[in-house]
Amino acid sequence: MFFTVLPFINLYVDYLDEAIRKNSSGQRLSCIQRGWLKLCLMGILETNSVNWAAFERGSLGKYQVGALSWMFRHSRIAWEEIWQASISLVLEEYGLLDGVLVADDTDHPRAKRTPEIWKAYKIFDRKTGGYFNGQTVAFLILVTPKITVPVGFCFYQPDPKQTAWKKEDQRLKKEGQSKAQRPPAPKPDPNYPTKAELVLGLIRTFRQYHPTIQVKAVLADALYGAQAFMEEASRLCGQIQVISQLRKDQTLWFRNRKISLTEYFNRYPGVPTRLRIRGGKEVDVVVGSARLFVCAHGKKRFVIALKYSGETEYRFLVATDLSWRTQDILQTYTLRWLVEVFFEDWKLYEGWGQMAKQPGEEGSSRGLTLSLLLDHALLLHPEQRACLENHLPAYTVGSLRRFIQGETILEEVRNLLISENVAESLAQLAERLKLWLPLSPSRKHMNSNDLGRQEPTPSLKYHALEVCAAT
DSSP states (O other): OOOOHHHHHHHHHHHHHHHHHHHHSOOOHHHHHHHHHHHHHHHHHHSSSSSSHHHHHHHSSSSSSSHHHHHHHOOOOHHHHHHHHHHHHHHTTTTOEEEEEEEEEEEEOOOOOOOOOOOOOEEOTTTTEEEEEEEEEEEEEESSSSOOEEEEEEEEOOHHHHHHHHHHHHHHHHTTTOOOOOOOOOOOOOTSHHHHHHHHHHHHHHHHHHHTSEEEEEEEOOGGGGGGHHHHHHHHTTSSSSEEEEOOEEEEEETTEEEEHHHHHHHHHEEEEESSTTTOEEEEEEEEEEEEEEEETTTEEEEEEEEEETSOOOOEESEEEEEEHHHHHHHHHHHGGHHHHHHHHHHHHHSSTTOOOOOHHHHHHHHHHHHHHHHHHHHHHHHHHHHHTTTTTOOOOHHHHHHHHHHHHHHHHHHHHHHHHHHHHHHHHHHHHHHHHHOOSSSOTTSSSSSOOOOOOOGHHHHHHHHHHHH
């Protein structure tokens, strides 16, 4: 689809430039950089990819592949300042002062061989039980009373030495070797931080750039349920509530002895109640809770056993602030599901998850930044703003994208109608369409191919009869 830059993209980038000028000393976007950024955002929106060739076709040759790629690689754009200014712009436009931070990570499959793709590695596939080559991205999103907005991201790659050691350690363990006989784990490499360390860095950066936003809680899944992560996340945000999950085999210190979480809540089972999910409908659940000494954390935590209708086993939540009510912890933790909705929208409709082949660290991080800037821009679309400001449900990313594609066609028609010579402008557009959107030959149809003689040969007719008679 051919496209022109729509007014809401123009306004978003212009406001972004103003925000950078106010917040950064000496930083700004030049006229060329603003035009390039507008074209990229509009291109991702229309083509659902971060692909310079697709942008060239979509602009009907107005922008060339080489120029687009050069700007991406070599233009002195302050990417971090743009990203943080965009977050501030969205929060200020809606007057947002508080929210809940949600941390999670997601895997993105790549081709089997990706020597130029940054931090691509072999990832275990839970669906198939096999492995695939891909990238892992950790995200930090802010859930506010009005919108859910991404506020941080980083790429993760495990330490190859740690991975090799774990594999060898498991092999030796299966052979029956004791821990003393097996080689010790290698020291952590600072070049390969863990997911928990990366998320703490994202929280630290968010607090540095946006100190006026009151963070009410930090949510994360069981991977981030360690004592060190929860304590540091709480401290970074002013000793706030941090809610995560515990594994069912983790132990408690109860009545002068260690018992597992499962054993404790089998002895003291939960009671049926109703739980409101993300401020909406209520569902039937079984809930048990207590303030218990968690051995792995070395202190008392608020531990909750939760079982939804139809489930046979409990899942266990853990919270750092003991002064919250059970109901409040549960309702807050239901907001964690919104990060999964964000993942789905981002992968399906915001370009980077569909086609992003830019190599190297700059290619991955800058391409992902462009994709997330589009997410921010869509939050400021006039139709979306009208819903949010009037306390109506916000539009989905998919439906908003389809609406904008219709707007693009309407804008192109409007430009044709207001031109001085409509017929001439239409003829020029038709020529450009033929040039930049050429038709390609198909191998499926045999129209131009010689298929040979598909009929019997008279001279072989009697020979075939003799062969048949002989058999």
